[in-house]
Amino acid sequence: MTHVSTPELLVLHAVRLQGVADDQQVARRFRLDPAVTKELLLDYQAFGWITWSEFAGIGGWSLMATGRAENERRLAAELELVAGTETVRDTFRAFLPLNERLQLACTQWQLRPTDDDPHAFNDHNDPAWDRRVITELTALAEQLGPLAETLSGLLDRFQGYRTRFVTALERVQAGDTGWVDRTNVDSCHKVWFELHEDLIATLGLGRV
Known part of the structure; x- marks a missing residue:
């Protein structure tokens, strides 16, 4: 339980x-x-x-x-009370490569390099570029599922991360693209950042 x-x-x-x-x-x-x-x-x-x-x-x-x-x-x-240290550590190890992909996806959402400027702002006038980012976020949502299930099965306070991420992603897919990375709503990036903070706090680690 x-x-x-x-x-x-x-x-x-x-x-x-x-x-x-x-x-x-x-x-x-x-x-x-x-x-x-x-x-x-x-x-x-x-x-x-x-x-x-x-x-x-x-x-x-x-x-x-x-x-x-x-x-x-x-x-x-x-x-320690729930004897969950190894479970959370193993989940965090599985989370880290997904975290790298999330960070890259958000960077690609914000920037679209050109021949003249490798740090050019993404003006979102290239639908194919943006679709690739949304496809990656969709894949991450699927891979987040088992990790979130493991964590919430151990500690109830981990409930809701995947649901919140998917809800934000659905808004993006419906055309409200600010839900990728805005900080004043429960965006994909904000939910993911919070989960990362939750994991490192639980394990007493520094942010990586």
Whole structure:
């Protein structure tokens, strides 16, 4: 049976995964009770684990170094509890070559080299070029499936990554191409980046 994480872990982890997030975004990430989420966020602020900042009228919580360390301590304890270290490590090893392909696909979405400029901006006027990128994203979605299933079978908090990736991809296929790599929506790149962060946080690694 998959292990369900505590709200205390999930609130802190949601802040890490999202980078900067307000109360509602933190609660929504793992479908937590908003009142419980708010109380925990204020506790974590008092502990010096998270901080609130605002820019241009938009504010959010982010992790302090102490909060990052506490997050990784809790994740490590949870992983030991479920005896899942080797499973997650093996899954991460399988994920890494897919991650390289995702990064290349996103680069090719943003850039289309020419004879004169190897870093030319992709103006998306070459349908064949863009179709190749979307085909690669579709293949990655299929290969992500078994990895996501393995992770979510161990820890419930890994639920939803493939579904979110496929949902973004379907929007791309329907013509809303910003869902490849926009940062202000749950795009293919944003979902993938979050999964990468989730894996390295769970294993206590640096980003690779």
